[in-house]
Amino acid sequence: MALGKLVKIGIVILAVGIALAVIPFKEETVQTEYKAQISDWNVTWYYLLSEPTSDGFTETYLANSALFLGNGTFPAIFWYNWGDEAVFKGFGGQMGFIAKATLEMPVDGFVKFEAISSDGARLYIDGKLVIDAWETRWGQTVGSGWATPEIKAGRHMLELHVYMWGWAVTGFETDRTVMVRVRRSEPLIGLAVACIGIAVIAVSKFKSSTKRSEKS
Structure with a gap:
């Protein structure tokens, strides 16, 4: 998989995590x-x-x-x-x-x-x-x-x-x-998903840096 594509996937995962954390989409019945x-x-x-x-x-x-x-x-x-x-x-x-x-x-x-x-x-x-x-x-x-x-x-x-x-x-x-x-967001789930997105981006950046070092 191309490194640029991996970064894009990481960004999408990060965006989904942020959305889960801040957007109230889950409906609950509360007293x-x-x-x-x-x-x-x-x-x-x-x-x-x-x-x-x-x-x-x-x-x-x-x-x-x-x-x-x-x-x-x-x-x-x-x-x-x-x-x-x-x-x-x-x-x-x-x-x-x-x-x-x-x-x-x-x-x-x-x-x-x-x-x-x-x-x-x-x-x-x-x-x-x-x-x-x-x-x-x-x-x-x-x-x-x-x-x-x-x-x-x-x-x-x-x-x-x-x-x-x-x-x-x-x-x-x-x-x-x-x-x-009421509608509520899922901050913990969103944070976990966002962390996965950040990790994917970090791995992509690390691999890209490693390849540049090998070429030089």
Whole structure:
């Protein structure tokens, strides 16, 4: 390989190393000091006359296959394990609820949510489905679904649909921490690559100097 070409390769490697060290190209999701605020949940309870299908709690299902029991409240973050005991107003076994709460985002960002149920759970934000864990789990089993959606700053509506077919467990979890995406450079990797480029240039210069000495 010609020495001039080797120098050019070294310069290219050096330039790549400098770019890696100073240009923020790597995208990461990092936690901030901001916290999302969630209100208490307003809960509407139903006794379910038939097992919900994948269509969920449609108006038709609630009108024809569910008995309205009344309203209650849950705290913003909750966990309940009724097992095979009564859940609401003496009813149990085939229970469902629709819970609504408001979410206040201080800045644009991402927040992780987890919806927990012994059977089906779905979480909607402003009417958009973000968690879909809608299935009947036979026996004393508990499942959950989670998501970390991107949410704009401001007020939003959370809506949680849950059904418990037999064993009754439900919950909602979040640490409320707002996460954001940032771009970062790679100074250590860039420095290492730049050093390789400098080494290639140095070797080329040394070989060129050696050849000139031999000719003289």
